[in-house]
Structures are given as C-alpha cells and as structure tokens.
Amino acid sequence: MNRHGTGSSARPSVDPVPLFRLREGIYATDLLIAVIVELDLFTWIDRAGEVRIGDIEEEFGLDPRALDVLITYLVALELLERGPDQRVRLMPLAAEYLVAGSPWDMRAYFGSLSERPGCVEMLAALRTGKTASWSSSPGDSRDWSERLVDPGWARRVVAAMDSRGRFLGVEFAAALDQLTGISRSLDIGGDSGVYSCALVDRRPRLRASVLERSPVDGVARELLAERGYADRVDVITGDMFAGPLPAGFDLHIYSHVLHDWSEEQVRGLLAASYAALEPGGWIVDHDAHINADKTGPLPAAEYSVMMMHGTQGKCWAVSELSVLLADSGFVDIRHQDTTSDRSVVIARKPAG
Numbered sequence: 001m002n003r004h005g006t007g008s009s010a011r012p013s014v015d016p017v018p019l020f021r022l023r024e025g026i027y028a029t030d031l032l033i034a035v036i037v038e039l040d041l042f043t044w045i046d047r048a049g050e051v052r053i054g055d056i057e058e059e060f061g062l063d064p065r066a067l068d069v070l071i072t073y074l075v076a077l078e079l080l081e082r083g084p085d086q087r088v089r090l091m092p093l094a095a096e097y098l099v100a101g102s103p104w105d106m107r108a109y110f111g112s113l114s115e116r117p118g119c120v121e122m123l124a125a126l127r128t129g130k131t132a133s134w135s136s137s138p139g140d141s142r143d144w145s146e147r148l149v150d151p152g153w154a155r156r157v158v159a160a161m162d163s164r165g166r167f168l169g170v171e172f173a174a175a176l177d178q179l180t181g182i183s184r185s186l187d188i189g190g191d192s193g194v195y196s197c198a199l200v201d202r203r204p205r206l207r208a209s210v211l212e213r214s215p216v217d218g219v220a221r222e223l224l225a226e227r228g229y230a231d232r233v234d235v236i237t238g239d240m241f242a243g244p245l246p247a248g249f250d251l252h253i254y255s256h257v258l259h260d261w262s263e264e265q266v267r268g269l270l271a272a273s274y275a276a277l278e279p280g281g282w283i284v285d286h287d288a289h290i291n292a293d294k295t296g297p298l299p300a301a302e303y304s305v306m307m308m309h310g311t312q313g314k315c316w317a318v319s320e321l322s323v324l325l326a327d328s329g330f331v332d333i334r335h336q337d338t339t340s341d342r343s344v345v346i347a348r349k350p351a352g
C-alpha cells in the first residue's frame with residue numbers, strides 16, 4: 001500500500017478487523033452493565049416469562065430507539081432470543097447467570113463496575129433517548145455534529161474517518177462494480193473523500209464529488225490536492241439537510257452517515273436523494289448493518305450501541321433500510337458484504 005493508502009489496490013498483510021471491533025464496541029459493555037445492575041432486566045423477564053418488547057418499554061420507561069438498540073445487542077450476545085410478535089425470552093446464559101435466585105447469579109460481579117461514567121450515561125440514554133457528548137467528553141456538552149464547526153475538532157474527525165476509509169475504500173469500490181451507467185457520483189457527508197478516491201481509482205472516467213459542510217470541506221480539499229485527486233474529486237460545500245441536494249448525479253453514496261440520524265432524518269435524506277438523482281441513478285449505503293431479522297451480527301450490534309450513545313441514530317438493519325428505501329420510491333434493493341463487518345445496501349431510482 002502506498003503511504004497514503006489511496007490510489008493503490010495493494011492490501012495490508014494483516015486483517016485489521018480486531019482493531020475495528022475493539023474501537024467500535026467500546027460502549028457496549030457499559031450498556032450491558034447498566035441493564036444488569038440498574039434495571040435488573042433479566043430477572044424481570046425471567047419472572048414474566050416471554051415478554052413483548054413494548055412491555056419492557058412500559059415497565060422501565062425506556063426510549064424506543066435506545067431499547068431497540070439494546071434488544072438487538074442482547075439478542076446478538078445470545079442473552080435473549082427473539083420470538084414471534086415482537087417478543088423476547090431469556091437464553092440459558094442469561095437465565096443461569098444474570099437472574100436473582102439462580103445458584104450461579106453473577107450480577108454482583110457486574111455491579112462492582114456500575115459507577116463507570118459510561119454506565120451512568122447509558123442509563124440516561126435508555127431513559128431519555130438523549131445523546132451524550134461524543135466520547136463522553138466532560139468538557140464539551142455539544143454533540144459530535146455541533147462540535148464539527150471547530151476547525152481543530154473537524155481535523156481530528158476527518159483524520160479518524162479517513163484512516164478507516166483507506167482500508168475500507170478498496171472493497172467498497174469493488175462492491176460497486178455491479179453498478180452500470182455511472183458518470184457522476186456524489187458522496188454525501190463524504191468527509192476526506194477517501195471513498196470517492198477509491199471509486200475513481202477503479203473507474204477512471206468517473207467524476208466524483210463530495211458534499212460537506214464547512215470547515216470539513218476545506219480539510220477535504222487540502223487532502224485531495226495533497227493526494228493528487230483534485231482534478232477527479234471535487235468538494236461541494238453544503239448542508240445535506242438544507243434544501244435540495246445538487247442535481248446531475250447518477251450515484252449517491254452515504255457511507256457511515258445514515259447511522260448518525262433518526263428515522264425521520266433518514267427518510268428526509270432518502271427523499272432528497274430520490275428527488276435529486278438522475279432517472280435510473282443509484283443510491284448506496286455503506287456501513288455496519290444489522291442483519292434482516294435483527295439477531296446480529298455482534299460487531300454491528302455493538303457499534304450500534306456507540307451510535308445510540310453519541311448520535312441520534314443507530315446501525316440500521318438491512319430490513320429497515322429496505323423499507324425506508326422502498327417507501328422513498330427506490331427499487332431493485334440489494335445487500336452485499338464488503339469487509340471488516342461492513343456491507344453495502346444498494347438501490348435504484350426507476351429509469352423513467
């Protein structure tokens with residue numbers, strides 16, 4: 001791989017997936033501890049037998065988005081099992097070790113960790129649905145998106161997103177080989193433009209654009225120029241939530257963007273894409289996706305906990321995205337794995 005990791009199809013010698021999983025799963029155990037210790041959820045489910053998710057929401061006064069993320073995580077951990085009609089029941093691991101009265105009750109072992117700041121924040125998120133400060137920063141209560149107006153913070157975020165994209169970009173671009181008739185792509189919230197670089201490397205005739213707000217836009221322009229991509233990847237300054245998206249593109253990319261936003265906001269973005277895309281144009285969501293029946297995979301379920309804690313979103317299930325895309329008018333919806341727990345959900349605007 002060249003020094004900047006773009007412009008090359010060379011791959012590193014070791015798979016980085018263990019590092020991705022450590023970084024993206026960092027908040028998940030805090031959520032589990034909060035649920036065992038503060039809610040004693042597994043004892044309550046044990047006493048109630050098979051329960052409806054709605055009953056859990058009502059009993060404990062939980063926010064529906066946070067509860068949805070929690071249930072997917074507990075199912076992926078094989079502590080709960082999904083039954084029909086939005087019901088869940090205990091799996092043996094929970095029934096034996098996380099329930100009052102069991103001879104093997106280990107709740108106290110988790111209890112000795114429940115003062116961790118992350119556990120306290122998780123409990124608040126479960127109860128209020130409100131976003132905690134990114135990275136639990138004690139000095140700045142703004143959420144990650146509001147903080148992006150600070151140039152120093154914007155540079156750190158761009159460096160973070162770019163570092164993973166240098167690895168993920170190659171397989172992302174390869175997964176899009178199946179898309180035909182593409183001449184202009186728009187990477188919405190495209191950050192450093194690293195995915196657009198990977199795409200133009202594979203499709204020399206493609207003209208790519210990145211849509212970003214200021215000051216991220218300026219950092220992206222600098223990086224693209226440094227890397228020698230300025231003639232093939234440009235940056236459009238704009239706010240994806242403000243007004244129509246730019247016209248004239250036949251591919252819209254959302255990479256790790258939809259997981260930051262609520263269902264209503266995602267619906268708004270998909271509708272804006274549908275309106276702006278050329279007839280027959282494509283839309284691609286690249287992310288860690290939850291599987292269609294929301295039983296895992298565990299790395300995506302853990303990453304979703306991080307999104308629940310620090311953003312208004314979550315990792316979307318393929319089934320949920322399919323509904324949102326279809327509701328917006330997209331057709332030909334498909335899903336394909338890429339690398340490091342990532343996949344692409346692809347759909348098309350009808351040709352005419």
Ligand SMILES: C[S@@+](CC[C@H](N)C(=O)[O-])C[C@H]1O[C@@H](n2cnc3c(N)ncnc32)[C@H](O)[C@@H]1O
Nearest residue numbers: 161189190191212213216238239240241255256
């Ligand atoms: C989690 S990052 C994902 C970056 C990149 N697409 C990736 O896959 O690594 C979210 C990106 O959305 C951008 N963003 C957030 N709000 C935006 C808005 N209203 N308009 C345009 N971009 C926005 C941020 O600047 C940031 O680059």
